[in-house]
Amino acid sequence: MSQRLRAWIWVAGVVAVALVGTAVWFGLRGGPDAAEAAPSASPSPSASPTPAKAEPQAAGYSLAALSTPDIDGMLPRELPLTKLDTLDGLPGKAAQPTKGRIPVWAEPDLTKPPVLALESDYYDADARWLVLEQNEDWVEVLIPYGRGALPSDDPAKVNGVSGWVAADQVVVEDEKRSLVIDLSDRTVTVTRGDGTTDELPIAIGAPETPTPLGVTQVFTVTEAVNTGMSVFLSLQSESLDGFYGTDYAATALHVGEGQGQAVSNGCLRLTPSDFERLTGLDPGVPVLIKE
Numbered sequence: 001m002s003q004r005l006r007a008w009i010w011v012a013g014v015v016a017v018a019l020v021g022t023a024v025w026f027g028l029r030g031g032p033d034a035a036e037a038a039p040s041a042s043p044s045p046s047a048s049p050t051p052a053k054a055e056p057q058a059a060g061y062s063l064a065a066l067s068t069p070d071i072d073g074m075l076p077r078e079l080p081l082t083k084l085d086t087l088d089g090l091p092g093k094a095a096q097p098t099k100g101r102i103p104v105w106a107e108p109d110l111t112k113p114p115v116l117a118l119e120s121d122y123y124d125a126d127a128r129w130l131v132l133e134q135n136e137d138w139v140e141v142l143i144p145y146g147r148g149a150l151p152s153d154d155p156a157k158v159n160g161v162s163g164w165v166a167a168d169q170v171v172v173e174d175e176k177r178s179l180v181i182d183l184s185d186r187t188v189t190v191t192r193g194d195g196t197t198d199e200l201p202i203a204i205g206a207p208e209t210p211t212p213l214g215v216t217q218v219f220t221v222t223e224a225v226n227t228g229m230s231v232f233l234s235l236q237s238e239s240l241d242g243f244y245g246t247d248y249a250a251t252a253l254h255v256g257e258g259q260g261q262a263v264s265n266g267c268l269r270l271t272p273s274d275f276e277r278l279t280g281l282d283p284g285v286p287v288l289i290k291e
Helices: 003-029
Strands: 093-097 101-104 116-119 129-134 138-142 162-166 170-174 178-182 187-191 197-201 214-224 228-236 250-255 262-264 268-270 286-290
Touching: 101 162, 116 162, 129 214, 138 170, 138 214, 214 250
Parallel strands: 178 286, 250 268
Antiparallel strands: 093 129, 093 170, 101 116, 129 138, 138 162, 178 187, 187 197, 214 228, 214 286, 228 250
C-alpha cells in the first residue's frame, strides 16, 4: 500500500469519527429545534384578593332634634305626596310604633337623614298609621296631621303627605275596617272588621267650602271645642287656611244638622245615633272620600 493511500484512509477515518460524534451530540440535545419545541414553564399567577364592596354608610342624625308634626304647622317639603282615589291596592294594614319617638324619611334610603319624627301618642290616641306600601325593610305611612301647604298657596299640596319608617320600628297589623264617604249620595258607608256594613246619611261641605277628596285615615276620636266628640281625619280644608279662630281647618265627622245637604265648612255631619256607630274607630282606619 502506498504512502498516499494510507494518508487518505487516515483522513477518512478522522472524518467518520467526527460525523459520528456530531450525530451523537445532536441526538442528546434533541436536534437543532428541540429548544424551541420544548414547552417553557410559565410562572403561576398569584391570587389577587377581590376588594370588598364598601357598605353604604347610614347618615347621622339626632332623633331629639327632629321636628314633629303640628296640626297648624307645615310638614317638610321633602316628604312625598300620595294622591289616591281608591282603597283598592292598599295593603289593608296599619302600623304602630314600637318606641316613643321614631324617625321618618322622605324616601327609603338610610344614606340620607330623616326629616321628621312621629310620636307614639297624640290627641288622646295611641299612634297608628295607615300603611300605603311596605317591603322587608321599610313601611310607607300616611302622616297623621299637619299640611303640605296652605290652601291659599297650593290647595293640591295640602293633604296626602306620607313618609317612610324603618320596618323594625313599627308593628304592622291587618286593618279590615274602612269608611267610604260618597259626596254625591251624601252617605258614609262603615265597614266593620267582620265585613258587615252600615250606610248612614251625612251633611257635606258647601260648594264654597267643599269636603276634600281622596284617601285619608282616622286621625283620632276626641272632644272638639266647637263640635263636641268628633272623628278627626288626616285631612284639612283645601279652601280655608283656618277656621273658628285657629290656624288650621281640620275635617271631621261629628254630630250636626243638615243630613243630605251640602251646608258645612267641609266636615261631615251625622245624627247623634248614627255618630255613635263611629266612636269605636281607631287611628289608621282607612277613609275614602269620593264624588
